[in-house]
Amino acid sequence: xLISPLVAAISMNPMLDAxxxxxxxxxxxxxxxxxxxxxxxKFWGKFLAVIGLILVMISSxxxxxxxxxxxxxxxxxxxxxxxxxxxxxxxxxxxxxxxVGRLDSSARWSxxxxxxxxxxxxxxxxxxxxxxxxxxxxxxPFWIVFWxxxxxxxxxxxxxxxxxxxxxxxNRSTESLxxxxxxxxxxxxxxxxxxxxxxxxxxAEFRDYLWLAAADIFGTLVGxxxxxxxxxxVIWSYENSLSEPQDSSPPSPEEIEHVVSLxxxxxxxxxx
Amino acid sequence: xxxxxxxxxPIVFAALLPIxxxxxxxxxxxxxxxxxxxxxxGNAILTSYVIVGIxxxxxxxxxxxxxxxxxAPFVGMIFALAIGLLIGWALISNDDLLLEANSGLxxxxxxxxxxxxxxxxxxxxxxxLAIGATFAAITGRERGLLFEEE
Numbered sequence: 405x406l407i408s409p410l411v412a413a414i415s416m417n418p419m420l421d422a423x424x425x426x427x428x429x430x431x432x433x434x435x436x437x438x439x440x441x442x443x444x445x446k447f448w449g450k451f452l453a454v455i456g457l458i459l460v461m462i463s464s465x466x467x468x469x470x471x472x473x474x475x476x477x478x479x480x481x482x483x484x485x486x487x488x489x490x491x492x493x494x495x496x497x498x499x500x501x502x503x504v505g506r507l508d509s510s511a512r513w514s515x516x517x518x519x520x521x522x523x524x525x526x527x528x529x530x531x532x533x534x535x536x537x538x539x540x541x542x543x544x545p546f547w548i549v550f551w552x553x554x555x556x557x558x559x560x561x562x563x564x565x566x567x568x569x570x571x572x573x574x575n576r577s578t579e580s581l582x583x584x585x586x587x588x589x590x591x592x593x594x595x596x597x598x599x600x601x602x603x604x605x606x607x608a609e610f611r612d613y614l615w616l617a618a619a620d621i622f623g624t625l626v627g628x629x630x631x632x633x634x635x636x637x638v639i640w641s642y643e644n645s646l647s648e649p650q651d652s653s654p655p656s657p658e659e660i661e662h663v664v665s666l667x668x669x670x671x672x673x674x675x676x
Numbered sequence: 677x678x679x680x681x682x683x684x685x686p687i688v689f690a691a692l693l694p695i696x697x698x699x700x701x702x703x704x705x706x707x708x709x710x711x712x713x714x715x716x717x718g719n720a721i722l723t724s725y726v727i728v729g730i731x732x733x734x735x736x737x738x739x740x741x742x743x744x745x746x747x748a749p750f751v752g753m754i755f756a757l758a759i760g761l762l763i764g765w766a767l768i769s770n771d772d773l774l775l776e777a778n779s780g781l782x783x784x785x786x787x788x789x790x791x792x793x794x795x796x797x798x799x800x801x802x803x804x805l806a807i808g809a810t811f812a813a814i815t816g817r818e819r820g821l822l823f824e825e826e
Contacts, residue, residue, distance in 0.1 A: 430789075430793070434731065434734070438734050438735075471787075472786060472787075474790070475790035475791075475793050475794050479793075479794075479797060482797075482801075486801055489801070489804070489805065490804060490808075493804065493805070493808030493809070493812065494808075496808065496809075496812035497808060497811045497812050500812065500814075500815030500816045500817075501815050501817065501818065502815050512812075516812075519805070519808075546790070549791060549794050549795060549798075550794050550795070550797065550798045551798075553794075553795045553799060554798040554799075554801055554802050556694075556695055556698060557798065557799045557802035557803070558801075558805050558806055559694040559695070559698070560691045560694050560695050561691065561802055561803060561805075561806030561807075562806045562809065563690045563691060563693060563694045564687050564688075564691035564806075565806050565807070566690070567686060567687055567690035568687050568690075568810075569810065569813070569814075571686065571687070573814075576814075578817075579810075579813035579814060579817065580813075582809070582813045583806075583810060586805075586806075586809055591697070591698060594698055595698070595701060598698075598701065598702060598705055611702050611705055611706045612706075612710055614699070615699070615702060615709075615710035615712075615713045616710065616713055616716045618695055618698075618699055618713070619713040619714070619716040619717040620716055620717075620720045620791075620795045621695070621795075621799065622717060622720075623717040623718065623719070623720025623721045623724065624721075624724040624792070624795060624796070624799065625724075626720075626724075627720060627721040627722065627724030627725040627728065628725075630721070630725050631724070631725045631728035631732060631756075631760075632728070634725075634729065634753070634756040635729070635732045635753060635756075637756075638749050638752035638753050638756060639749055641752065642746065642748045642749045642752065645748070
């Protein structure tokens with residue numbers, strides 16, 4: 405509410421507002437990451453990405469009339485449990501037997517509590533009054549996109565990781581069972597959401613969106629694979645089109661003499 | 677040393693199995709297929725193809741210093757991207773094939789991008805949870821002796 409009146413005062417048209425306050429900052433995030441990762445301008449890259457992310461997250465106040473701002477609003481509302489989960493996982497990993505950066509062993513327990521606490525907060529966002537509310541007391545339309553996709557994909561990945569540990573690891577049954585437990589836990593949460601109504605969403609809505617989440621996951625994976633395949637074909641065909649590099653001419657007698665003199669001056673030493 | 681030889685197929689199956697089970701339960705509870713899922717599948721393919729294509733073009737730009745910035749891969753990737761955009765434009769604007777609950781082509785494309793942002797965030801967070809839990813499980817065990825003293 406602090407920003408909206410200012411924006412309203414200089415408002416030109418809704419499309420331009422949405423472009424300035426949502427789409428340009430959204431484009432600034434990958435651009436900033438590229439600049440930072442490429443090492444061309446690390447500080448400005450990070451600065452651009454962070455400013456872009458903040459502007460996207462507050463877009464439901466800067467451009468409330470834009471439907472796209474619901475995406476930014478959702479990212480803002482899930483940021484707290486996301487940070488908690490990342491912190492918890494970092495504690496769980498580095499509180500264990502790692503060669504570098506080892507934390508106190510209590511970090512494993514506090515990390516586990518934080519991770520399961522974050523999953524608990526997500527559950528409360530579905531079944532209790534923490535549900536992201538966007539406009540006019542209505543649920544954020546992207547919450548029902550995020551929640552089933554997260555549940556479905558984490559169930560799937562944990563199951564794959566459990567089997568991978570069992571198949572490729574040596575004597576990893578206990579670790580595999582832990583991941584299987586996590587996969588089953590996420591599945592149970594998904595089944596509960598299919599049966600019991602949420603605070604602002606119904607079980608029927610969740611079931612409908614579970615279909616769409618499955619379609620989203622498969623579609624995204626296929627699309628990413630196609631883009632990488634197209635990239636590989638383009639690079640492969642370009643490299644294929646290059647002519648063979650010419651053989652360099654053999655060294656001249658003067659060059660050989662120079663190399664030999666260098667070698668001789670570096671070989672030897674006093675005998676012990 | 678006993679070397680294990682395993683294929684990737686069981687892991688792919690393990691990844692698909694929970695999704696298949698949950699969707700089967702969903703069909704049992706709902707007793708119908710969701711028609712919109714085909715549109716969502718198509719939109720997800722096209723959106724992720726175009727966005728990842730743009731990211732890869734960005735990588736070409738930033739990492740091509742050692743190759744004196746050749747133009748041919750740029751042109752090739754922009755052509756590949758243009759094909760994706762063209763197919764997207766044709767399928768969304770033609771006969772309601774990929775148009776979801778949006779007013780038109782532009783609204784659908786912008787909605788697809790925001791949708792990709794949200795579902796991508798969900799998948800990224802799920803990956804952090806699964807990969808993090810895997811590493812946490814691995815590092816949780818006491819380190820065993822590699823070699824016993826003779």
